[in-house]
Amino acid sequence: MPVSYKGAKFGVTKIRSDFSDLPEFFQNARFVGVSGFILFPLASGIFWAVILASWAVFQDFTFARWNGSILGLLSLSIVFLLLGAITRYISVWYIRGREPVNVKDQIRYSGIRPFIIIGTVILLMTANITPLMGNLDFNPMFNDLNESVDNTEAPSNYLTDPNEVRVISWYLAAQYLERSYGDSASSLSADEWHMMDYTAPSLVNGEFVWINAPIFESWKWTGGKEVPFYVTVVNDPANMSNEGFDPIKSSEEGFSVHVSQISWANRIDQILFDEYALDLVKVQVRFDIDDEQNPFWIVYLGQRGITKDVVTMEKILIINARDIDDHTAYDVDDPNIPAWLEVVYPDYYVEDWASLWGEWREGILYHSFTKTHLSTPSDSARFIVLSGQTYWYIPMTQLSSDVLAGYILVDTRSGEAVYHNRETKSLANLYTAEEQVYAYLASGAEGFMSLSIDEGYLYPIMTDSGTVRDAYIFPLYSGFSIQKFAIVDAEEYTQ
Known part of the structure; x- marks a missing residue:
């Protein structure tokens, strides 16, 4: 007491x-x-x-x-x-x-x-x-997919130019980038996760390129030390196999603003903490360059619900990578967003909503007793170009099966999402098509038995008959060079 x-x-x-x-x-x-x-x-x-x-x-x-x-x-x-x-x-x-x-x-x-x-x-x-209860139509992407759930038509844009085929996989781009660091390689991080976080695909002057913002290894970055350069790798199918062709280009100037491991004065989170804490959440950060090769950080900001733990895109923040005080925020539907910025809706955001829509749109009770018409992404969102227009492509596989349910194409700039339903056609999914290619290579029919596959993409392709068919395209690599392409019709995949 x-x-x-x-x-x-x-x-x-x-x-x-x-x-x-x-x-x-x-x-x-x-x-x-x-x-x-x-x-x-x-x-x-x-x-x-x-x-x-x-x-x-x-x-x-x-x-x-x-x-x-x-x-x-x-x-x-x-x-x-x-x-x-x-x-x-x-x-x-x-x-x-x-x-x-x-x-x-x-x-x-x-x-x-x-x-x-x-x-x-x-x-x-x-x-x-x-x-997980469904009823998320307040999100524009979720609503777009609901409206196109029964769409069986071919996409409005399709592959007509072979130079638009994605031939540089993320893995191959990372290998090129790491070997381009020159005498800075001993201090710059080549960790796979760092490379993934700070390497992004984009369209620059009409060319599909990978853009990498190097980051110093931990404890090798002091004060306001500037990153010496950024690196790009061009996706050029026409020249990739030419002897002497070099797809890698390093910038002549560096940049002082970064996401982490840099002084607080030049760290992106400084702006976010001061202006958006308790308001908007950071969805993703991507490094990009404009058509004049000036570097920028693009911060994607969203609103997280209180009773529904989901994020809807609200703003993008464009930060000059050489001057942190030079930054501008735009609403995602603002017509004044710079024309050079191709990706207004980022891949992580698109993947999350595709997964949520595919598996849970009918609600948790429906999901508990039947999986009919439900699907899940069978690959990450891949950046592809069709008729000059850029999309995030996401293949969807029917739950508990290896059958393609369809695929989602999301306009990277407008965010418009369209689902292309292929449930009634019993098409092969990405895994099945890849296994077919490996089996064919192992047979020795083409004389190549050890070519590797990093990624594959389902493209809508215009055929000689004037119809658009869905086919998988697999770039085949020998080491770091492309030797051939394998094309597998999603419907007649056994041939």
Whole structure:
């Protein structure tokens, strides 16, 4: 029980309790109070002040950042609320004593934190379940796919120019890029995940190119050190097999703005933290260049729901990679978005909504008892060019099968999504077509038995008969060079 109080009109109130089973140090507690009214434990105040000050310093000198939504903040707050509830409960022992135990008093003096924790957990569980109920037509892409769910027509654009075929896979591009770093290779990161995060496909002056923003290895980047260059790899089917052709080009100038491992003053998260924290969430960041070869960071920002944990694209932020103060935000439907920017809707966002629509559009109850007409992406969103127009292409496989359900084409600039339904045709999916190619190569029919496949793409192709057919195209590699193409008709895949 409390045995002594040393109060203050404003300041620290000391309370001593006769906890005989505790060391002397723990028998004294200090609280901040006003005229005898206790506000909070002094130790808790110091603890949270240190935490907040450390966090602020951490933001400036490390890779930390936080640009989340309200839902994200609530999920982070659970741990802190729990710690607060525990310290409050301990404080009650000092102020009210431990004996006799009265459950009502214990609940009363534990405060409202436990109830906030319970409510937050319920909200987070609800927010994660509600997207599986379907009824997400408020999202433009989800609505577009719902409207085209029965579309069996060929795409309005199709492959007519062989020079538009994607021949440089992501893996091959990464190999070229790593070997282009020259005398900087020992300090720049060649980690696969870094290469994936900072290498993106785009259309520059009408050419399909891969663009890479190098990043220094951890602890080899100090202060405001500038990245020495960026690198591009051109997708050029007509010349890829020509001797002496070099698809790689490095810029003559570097850039000072990056996503991470750079001074806070030149880090993209600085802008996001200052302008969009608790408002918009960072969906994705891509590196791109305009038609004059000037580098930019494109930050894709979305609104995350509170009762539905899904993100809908709202804005893009274009940041000059050489001057962080030169940045402009646009709504995704703003007609003033620069014409050189080909990708307004990024691949991660498109993949997430394609997966959500394909598997859960009919709701969780339907999904539990039948999988008819439901599908899932069988590959990542791939950047392709058809008749000069750029799309994200996503093949969809029927659930629990190797049968192609259809494919989704998303206009990279407008975000318009169209589903091309192929359920009734029993077409081969990507995996089946790839196995057919490997089996054919293993037979030795073409004299090549060890050619490799990195990626394959389902293209709508205009045939000599004037009809558009769906066919898989696989670039076949020997080492880092392209030797042949394999074309597999999705319907007559056994031939």
